[in-house]
Amino acid sequence: MPVTHRITGDTCVITIDNPPVNVIGLAVREGLVAALDAAEAAGVARVVVTGAGRAFVAGADAREFDGDPVAPHLPDILRRLERLPAIAAINGAALGGGMEIALACRARIAHPRATLGLPEVTLGVVPGAGGTQRLPRLLGLAQAVALISEGRVVGADQALALGLVDALADDPLAAALALPAADFGPEKALCDRPAPAPDDAALDTARKAAAKRAPGQIAPQRAIDLVAMAAAAPMDQGLAAEREVFLTIRRQEQAAALRHLFFAERAATGRARTLGVTPAEVKTAVVVGGGTMGAAIAYALAGLGIAVTLVETTPEAAARARTNVEKLFDEAVKRAKTTAEQAAADLAARFRFVAGYDDLPPADIAIEAAFEDLSVKRAIFAALDAGLPQTTILATNTSYLDVNAIFAGIRAPGRCLGLHFFAPAHVMKLLEIVRAEGTGPATLATAFRLAERLRKIPVEAGVCDGFIGNRILTRYRQTTDLMLIEGALPAQIDTAMEAFGMAMGPYAVQDLSGLDIAYANRQRKNLRAQPGIRYVPIADRMVEDLKRLGRKTGAGWYDYTDGRRSPSPVVDDLVRRTAAEAGVTPRAFTAAEIADRALLAMIEEGLYILAEGIARRPADIDLVLVHGYAFPRWRGGPMFAADRLGLPAVLARLDALAAADPLSWRVPGLLRDLVAQGHTLASLNQEKT
Template sequence: MPVHTLFQGSLCLITLDTPPVNVIGLETRVGLVEALDAADAAGVQRIVITGAGSAFAAGSDTREFDSPPLAPHLPDILNRLERLPSIAAINGVALGGGLEIALACRMRIAAPGVALGLPEVTLGVVPGAGGTQRLPRLVGIASAAALISEGRRFTAEEALRMGIVDAIDADPVAAAKALPEAALADVLPASARPAPVADPEAIAAARARAGKRAKGQFAPQVALDLVAASAELPLPEGLARERAQFLNLRRGPQARALRHVFFAERAALARAKRFSVPPRDLKTAVVVGGGTMGAGIAYALDGIGLAVTLVETGTEAAARAEANLGKLFDDAVKRGKASPEASAQGKARIAVVTGYDALPAADIAIEAVFEDLAVKREVFAALDAALPETAILATNTSYLDVNEIFAGTRAPERCLGLHFFSPAHVMKLLEIIRAGTTSDETLASAFGLAAKLRKIAVEAGVCDGFIGNRILTRYRQICDVMLIEGALPWQVDAAMLGFGMAMGPYAVQDLSGLDIAYANRQRKNLRNAQGLRYIPVADRMVEDLGRLGHKTGAGWYDYGEGAPTPGAGVQALIEAASREAGITRRAFDAEEIRQRALTAMIDEGLRILDEGIARRAADIDLVLLHGYGFPRWRGGPMCEADRIGLPVLRDRIATYAKADPLSWSVPPLLQRLAEEGRSLADLDHEGG
């Protein structure tokens, strides 16, 4: 049963029990109604609500959000509960609807350290069972506005200071049972408390923060409207308005996209448990290369308790590596994440050595040197000789063939790619690249390591660029096609910022360095590639103008003391390339730019999925969201594909292909799914 009822004299103990975290679905709501009916019939003088196991209730069952709401509805149940002498004994996590149950109780007693919060805005909705109306009556407009619009979790101790909970006790159920009758009678439920005092300045400040943190998202601003209205509307009217907004938002595209991401992330986190063998417990690590990436990886591994040795080629390089590591530990102190003493201890923990002669028998070795196949093969030859055959060997390559990197290595089943994103200790994405020989134990161990690092790990097969960089290459290529046909870099960037991307593609290139992408194009010899429309503009930026981006103060943009400005000579170079190609330039509006760029990402993603490079469409979305600045509230390019409709995309690409057959063709997977009337979500569901 999802709800248990126990009568002890004049007390009724109601326990929510839907393991593992007591989500609130239809059966729980029905059980709550039956429990309240039984308590009413028994004439109890006190109701205590708690959760089974280690959770109070972790929110509503979001799987129901794609279907029409079914009675009994949680707001109606809580309106009834609020009229009864009830105490929430918060034994564990209480989020969303779980916290709203507690807010409807007359009192709240929490166990030490438990997490509470109203995170609905992170799923594209607002609290729908009284959170925006009851919380302001307990803590005031300013605190409620911040907590609800940010959707952040907070501890029981913070909740006590703010007035959300009334007490903290190691056994909240026993404390609720022992509470004197007079103490319970003296407490007013939220419905009987005065409306909060209006605070337009606090609302405006919260709006500004939400505009920066959740740019383009509707839910935080709607939530703030509701919180502000709690100061003016009678509670029943405020609750009715909140419910209407909740239902309206949950039907919308942003909420659907954010739910898609929520389930995709949950599936990714569970990936390590799906292998036939358990992950190894990794305790010692070697990192080769002490540049920005290598230092970040070493710092991250140290942070989860691995004993780390960092390898460099000589004394000067080792000194630079120590400086890079030191900066990371010093920055942690500046951000308040570590004490000076802890920082000093961290610097001392990571051993920086030169050469491979005296390496410890590490459980894993990760290479983070520059993108050169010969150099990487030399590194792994040295590691192969220096470490036991049981050591996992991982390359951090962004593009290169993992199978070629490890060719000739002993025990090839322990070899794979671990593509970290810079800065490695901050970015959440980790592409785990399965080589042709990688064993399940090695993959499971990599996913286990990712979980300890609190990263979103996605498995990818071997191809040039894997998932993320392969799509990035295609995206940039189509943007370059638009340049030579009539668009300008700053127009493309503005259009993609308007779409919600964290940065435009040309600003990103300036940040990473135009020489990086240039070297990759030279490696692939795109200038002479067959069946590909080569656009010379980006190469000429490097070769003719010597503009390399931020590092030289000049790339697609000029960088001075103020905001970046369009780069001197860039437009002239682009226009000259158009003339040489015999192209009459035309105007592109923002919508056409966005549509073409997004379609390019989707097109390449479909090919990656069809080739088996990615296992699930949702995995491709996670890579673009966590590694490339794709707006979370759009769900990722493959989620966007389903929203647009696969037949629409097929026809759109076919139209593009007629005008530019070297750049476009309909992906076979898209053709098949459109003909069969299936979606990418269907494909993921069928794949398990």
């Protein structure tokens, strides 16, 4: 039974038991109604609501959001609950609807490890069962609007300091049963408390923060509107407005996209459990390369308590690597993530900096983070293979190179794979786990388990140039370069893509990372000589003719003055001259057309990646683009966007583009098959073992 109740004396204990995290679905709501019926019939003096297992209630069952609401409805249940002498014994996570259940109670006692919050905006909705009206009456408008609009989840200690809970107890149920009846009388019900005082400054601050943190997203701003109502309207009116907004926006595009990513993330982080083997626990690591990437990987590993040996080529380079790691500890101290004393202790206890491979300790994993050169990487792994046990997992952090070629000749190839971290490696959540030809399931499972410990979103990828993310990035940039030579200008394309929701346009991003990096990759692939493609030389001429390398030289696709970018007449002239030399007559592009073409290019490449088995699921492609390349989260990713556009419509548009420019556009056979069968990309997201 998802909800049980027992009446002992004058007390009714209601236990929500819907594993694994006690989400509120129809059966739970029906069980709550039955429990309340029994409590009211018995005329109990006390109702205690708690959860079974490690969660109180982790929210509503988001799978129900795509359908029509079915009675009984949680808001109606909570109006009944708040009229009873109820106490919430919060044994674990109380999130979303779980937090709203707790707010409908007259007292809240939490376990010290409990987490609490109303994170609905992160799923594109607002609290739908009284959260926006009850929380301001408990905490005041300023605290409530910040928590709700950010979707922030707090620990028990902070919840107690805020006044979100009344007490902490190792056994919340026992503490609730021992609470004197006088401590939870009718005056404690939030519905009977006065409305919070208006606070226009807090609302304005929340609106500006939401616009910066979640640009383009609807839910945070609507949530702020509702919290404002708590101070300006009777509670019944506020509850009715909240419910209307919740039911309206939960069916809209943004909410659907954010739910899609929520379930995709959950599947990705649970991948290790689908491989049928037990992952090893990584306790020791070797990291080769102490530059920006290697130092950050080592720092992230050490943060888990893993002992790290960081390898460089010379004593001088090892000293620089130590300095790079020390800078990361210094940043953590400045952000109050640790103390100077603790940072010094962790550095001493968890790090060893060495030159060469002659004295390596045994390690569970070795991760190479050298620059992108196949011969360099092969030499590193030959040394690691000779210097470490054959049980050590060997991982390369390459962004583009052939992982199979890197590991050619290595003993025990089942332990080899790619771990493509994204910079900065200790911050960015995405980790592409690249499956080489010989990678064994135990190695994959251990990599996924390590990613889970690092709190990253792991996505499995096969071997190809650029794997999932950089392969799509290359196609995206090729497409925007085509629009350059056809008549668009860099600033126009960037503006259009930023309006679409990308954090930065493609040319601003290249200026930030350095034009020489993309240039080196193009030279490696020798695009000029590749048959069957439409080569656009503008990006190469930026480096070769104009010597513009981006922000680091003060000039790239844009001119930079005091760090601020402005369109460059020199670059715009290069674009126009190159088009004229190619015999292309420029034409006008609208912002919508630019964004549409860029998205179609990502979709097209994603379909080929799926067809080739490089990505396991369409949702994995979406995770890579959202978490690694700043694709707008509220659009769900390119594969999700393809389904929302409709695959027949995508097919028609790609057919038209391919007919007009067959060197630049192709129509994936997988797309034709899906359309012919009436299937969607979402139908390919079922977990494979």
